[in-house]
Amino acid sequence: MSKPLISVRGLTKVFGDFTAVNGINFDVAKGESFGLLGPNGAGKSTTMRILAATSTRTSGTVEILDKDPEKFGPLVRAHLGIVPQEDNLDGELTVTENLFIYGRYFGLPKKFIKAKIEELLEFAQLEEKRDVKVQALSGGMKRRLTIARGLVSEPDILLLDEPTTGLDPQARHILWDRLFRLKEQGVTLVLTTHFMDEAEQLCDRLVVMDKGAIMAEGSPQGLIKQYSSKEVLEVRFGSDRNKEVAPQLSQMCERMETLPDRLLMYTEDGEKLLEQIAAAKLHPTTSLVRRSSLEDVFLRLTGRTLIE
Amino acid sequence: MSAAVEVAEKKKSSAMYAGRPYVLLERGWLAFRSSTWIPVVTGFVEPVLFLLAFGYGMGNLVGDVTAGGTTIDYTLFIAPGLLANSAMNGAIYDSTWNVFWKLNESKLYKTMLSTPLGPLDIALGEISWALIRGLVYSLGFLTVVTVLGLTPSVWALLAIPAASLVAFGFASFGMAVTSYFKTYQQMGFINIILLPMTLFSGSLYPISVYPDWVEKIIMVLPLWHGIELVRAFWFGNITSGVLVHIAYFVAMIAAGLFVTSRRLRALFLR
Numbered sequence: 364m365s366k367p368l369i370s371v372r373g374l375t376k377v378f379g380d381f382t383a384v385n386g387i388n389f390d391v392a393k394g395e396s397f398g399l400l401g402p403n404g405a406g407k408s409t410t411m412r413i414l415a416a417t418s419t420r421t422s423g424t425v426e427i428l429d430k431d432p433e434k435f436g437p438l439v440r441a442h443l444g445i446v447p448q449e450d451n452l453d454g455e456l457t458v459t460e461n462l463f464i465y466g467r468y469f470g471l472p473k474k475f476i477k478a479k480i481e482e483l484l485e486f487a488q489l490e491e492k493r494d495v496k497v498q499a500l501s502g503g504m505k506r507r508l509t510i511a512r513g514l515v516s517e518p519d520i521l522l523l524d525e526p527t528t529g530l531d532p533q534a535r536h537i538l539w540d541r542l543f544r545l546k547e548q549g550v551t552l553v554l555t556t557h558f559m560d561e562a563e564q565l566c567d568r569l570v571v572m573d574k575g576a577i578m579a580e581g582s583p584q585g586l587i588k589q590y591s592s593k594e595v596l597e598v599r600f601g602s603d604r605n606k607e608v609a610p611q612l613s614q615m616c617e618r619m620e621t622l623p624d625r626l627l628m629y630t631e632d633g634e635k636l637l638e639q640i641a642a643a644k645l646h647p648t649t650s651l652v653r654r655s656s657l658e659d660v661f662l663r664l665t666g667r668t669l670i671e
Numbered sequence: 672m673s674a675a676v677e678v679a680e681k682k683k684s685s686a687m688y689a690g691r692p693y694v695l696l697e698r699g700w701l702a703f704r705s706s707t708w709i710p711v712v713t714g715f716v717e718p719v720l721f722l723l724a725f726g727y728g729m730g731n732l733v734g735d736v737t738a739g740g741t742t743i744d745y746t747l748f749i750a751p752g753l754l755a756n757s758a759m760n761g762a763i764y765d766s767t768w769n770v771f772w773k774l775n776e777s778k779l780y781k782t783m784l785s786t787p788l789g790p791l792d793i794a795l796g797e798i799s800w801a802l803i804r805g806l807v808y809s810l811g812f813l814t815v816v817t818v819l820g821l822t823p824s825v826w827a828l829l830a831i832p833a834a835s836l837v838a839f840g841f842a843s844f845g846m847a848v849t850s851y852f853k854t855y856q857q858m859g860f861i862n863i864i865l866l867p868m869t870l871f872s873g874s875l876y877p878i879s880v881y882p883d884w885v886e887k888i889i890m891v892l893p894l895w896h897g898i899e900l901v902r903a904f905w906f907g908n909i910t911s912g913v914l915v916h917i918a919y920f921v922a923m924i925a926a927g928l929f930v931t932s933r934r935l936r937a938l939f940l941r
Contacts, residue, residue, distance in 0.1 A: 415785060417784060417785050417939065417940055418940070418941060419940070419941060434686075435686075436686045436789075436940070437679060437685075437686065437689050437787040437788070437789055438676075438679045438680065438787070440679075440785065440786060440787045441673075441675045441676045441678070441679030441680075441787045442673075442675075442676055445785045445786075447782075447785070449778075451777075451778050451779075451781065451782045453698070453702075453777070453779060453782070454777055455701075455702040455705070455706065455777075456698075456701055456702060456705075457705075460701050463701075464694070464697065464698045464701060465786065467691075467694045467697055467698075468691075468694055468783055468786035468787070468788050469675040469678065469679075469786055469787055470675070470678035470679070470682070470689070470691055470694075470787070471674055471675060471678065472674075475674055496705075516673060516674070516675035516786075517673040517674065517675065518673070518675070519673070519676075
């Protein structure tokens with residue numbers, strides 16, 4: 364295997380008496396799509412800022428293309444495309460001006476950028492908005508432009524912090540499609556998310572983070588296989604009865620999680636389990652059989668749900 | 672290797688400086704092209720109004736003024752002082768309110784610092800933009816004054832580089848101070864300082880009218896040095912005192928650049 368593009372060892376970041384990132388390790392290989400999955404406050408964004416060479420670390424080592432971002436900030440940043448969590452497009456400029464001036468920040472020749480802009484407008488599906496001021500764009504358009512902007516410099520690595528947070532479902536799907544294209548073109552993607560469906564769709568490999576630490580690492584499917592059963596049966600008996608029937612139900616499956624509003628029963632065959640429950644004359648008000656997801660992995664690892 | 676990386680490896684860039692402050696001017700121009708002209712016009716009109724109101728209004732009452740041993744017409748006396756004021760206004764407008772907006776609201780500098788640009792690129796670029804605005808204001812003012820027939824000699828042309836130095840000093844210092852402000856209320860302090868400085872620094876009358884101790888305070892403030900510097904060139908009255916004024920502004924520029932770039936790093940690269 365060739366040398367990883369990103370190599371992180373024992374990375375720790377302390378703010379005052381709060382440890383945001385606590386000794387994490389991971390590598391990202393060229394062409395890989397790598398995710399940091401975890402709830403808000405898990406330390407994902409802090410880790411991203413350190414990778415982006417815009418934040419210092421308290422201890423540990425970080426190498427991006429063999430360089431320490433703390434010592435070679437501008438050079439490391441020349442390799443990176445950044446898509447931050449908040450929209451930070453230049454509100455005083457139009458769509459094309461935003462792409463143009465961003466390329467100039469990298470010192471790219473005007474001719475190069477002008478040719479690149481055409482390509483990026485097509486990629487971001489913003490050809491018709493080229494001379495519109497960015498304030499007039501919808502949330503989804505702004506996010507696509509931010510990604511296009513991050514690509515002006517033809518980065519080796521694209522860093523995306525919560526790329527679809529705050530977007531409606533349709534805009535999310537368009538964005539996923541665009542990111543999937545980049546992945547197919549071989550762009551190395553590193554993204555943070557607290558949406559397990561996003562992580563499943565986009566990541567070849569991911570780490571599950573909680574309270575500044577990495578809880579598990581693997582491919583989405585690998586993690587599900589390792590930490591969860593094939594299927595999940597979700598049953599509701601109403602908030603009072605859930606607790607009552609829980610001890611009896613937990614005997615019937617491999618593992619059970621009790622959430623405030625429902626019970627999650629982990630099993631290889633959900634339908635069969637549901638029949639057993641019916642046979643025991645317990646009648647849930649609603650029931651649902653589904654495949655295990657990263658949400659279940661997170662619940663197993665931390666005892667909490669991703670979005671609280 | 673991508674073009675961006677090639678650029679970065681070719682330039683000997685440090686963590687503070689990528690050697691591209693001029694891209695800030697390009698950005699300033701793009702934004703300026705489509706922005707409203709009203710604040711630009713008011714900034715330019717203000718000293719012209721002062722000149723008309725005081726020069727022709729008060730001037731008729733005051734008559735001639737004796738300053739530094741020579742007696743001159745009052746309107747002629749206040750013109751160079753107002754030119755220094757004009758340069759200061761132009762520089763301050765961009766380096767305080769506009770910088771405050773880009774620091775705290777639009778987060779433009781934060782965005783720039785996620786590219787290979789360094790804090791010193793931003794400080795130098797923004798201060799240069801403010802300097803250009805100061806220069807444009809003073810050129811405009813000089814044109815009006817010349818049309819009114821108030822320029823004493825070709826020496827007055829030298830007042831333009833002098834006014835640029837004044838603009839540069841205020842831009843640099845203004846941005847440094849603004850980088851510490853977090854709220855609009857704090858920004859109000861700038862006006863509290865600027866207005867009395869504008870009124871009392873000797874643009875409208877010689878500061879020799881004050882008691883000794885007031886005069887000493889005024890002589891510590893930058894605008895007085897700016898006015899004296901511009902006035903010296905305006906009348907071609909170059910003495911060794913000019914060097915002190917120049918040194919004052921060079922120090923102001925250096926301190927402002929140093930503080931601003933350090934502060935940007937502390938704010939966005941931590």
